[in-house]
Amino acid sequence: MPSAPRPAEPIAGVDVGGTKIQVVVTDRRFRVLAQSRGPTPATGGPEAVAAAIVPLITEATGQVADGRLAAIGIGAPGSVDRLRGVVSRSPNLAGWIDPFPLGPALEKATGAPVVVDNDVRIGTLGEHRLGAGRPYRDVLGVWFGTGVGGAVILGGELRRGRAGAAGEIGHVCVRIGGRRCGCGRRGCLEAYAGRASMERRARKLEARGRRTQLFAIMEKQGRRTLTSGVIARALDMGDQVAQAMIEEAVVAAGSAIASVVNVLDVEAVVIGGGLGTRLGSRFVRRIAAAMQPHLFVDGRDSVAVLPAELGDLAGALGAATEAAELVSSGAPSDSRSLSTEGNRAPRGAAARPRL
Ligand SMILES: [Zn+2]
Incomplete structure (x- = not known):
C-alpha cells in the first residue's frame, strides 16, 4: 500500500516507449529537476519492463532532495485500464500479451502512488498543459511512432470514450x-504511416529489387529496426524508398486527420511521437497541406496544425501532469480511487462515456 501523496515533494513522469524508457522528476510547476533514460527490455515481457523502470526512477529521484516522491505518472503504449493501473495489451512492447498490473507493481516497488495511462493520451495532455496546445481548449493529438496513436481534448478535458479508446486515429480507414x-x-492510417508498417513495406520493396539505403543505415547505426533516426537519415540522403513511404504517410495522414477535424471541429492539431518529432516541422507542414483538400472549413479559418513542442520529453512531462492531478485530487481525475487493490471505483460507473 503506497503512502499518501505529500504536497511539497517532487513528482515523477515515466514514458515507456517501444525502444526506450524516459523518466523525469519535476517540481509542481513541471520544471525538470532530474531525468534518466534506459532501453526498453526486448525480452522478458511486462515483468522485465517494470523491473527496468524502478532503477531509472531511483536514479532520477536520487539526484533531488531526499529522493522521496509525491506520486508517479506512467505513460505506456497499448490498452490501459487507468482505474486499475493495468496495461492489458501492448502490441508494440515485446512479449506484452497478457494484462499486467503495472501500476500496483510499481506502487509496491516504490512506495509512491502511481497513475498509468496510454502514452499518446498522456503525451497530448502534456502538450495541452505545457506545450504547443496551451492556447487552445479543443485539441487533437496525433502521434507518429511505431504505430499511429491519437488523443482528443475537448473543452480542456481529455476524452476517453465508452471503451477508453477515444482518439484511435491510427485505425481510421x-x-x-x-x-x-x-x-x-x-x-487503416497506421498501415501507411506507422513505422512498423513502413519497415514491412520497405523490406517487401527491397525484396522486389528496389534500391534503398534504409537497411544499410540501420546496420551502420547498430539498430534492430528502422528507427525514426534511420528514416530521417535516409531522407537526408535522398533515398527514394524512404521518400515514397513518407509521401504515402503524409497523404494518408492528411485525409485521416482532416476527416477527424471535420467531425470534431477542434482548434488545433498537435503532431508528435518519435517519428513526428524527428521529422519535425517539414513533416507537419506537408501534413497540413495534405489536409487542405479534405477540410470542410478550409483556408484562413482552418485548424492550426502544429509540431509538438516538448520533444522527447512530451510523454514523461505529460505523465508528470497526471501524477500532479493524482496528488491534488487524491485520485485519477475521472475516478475517486487510487489504482490499488481494495480501493477501486466500480468499473461500470467510470467506464460510462461523458461525450
Ligand atoms: Zn488498424
Missing part, C-alpha cells in the same frame, strides 16, 4: 480494402 494493418483490419 484511409483506403477501403487497403493494406493490412497490425490490428488485423485493412486500410
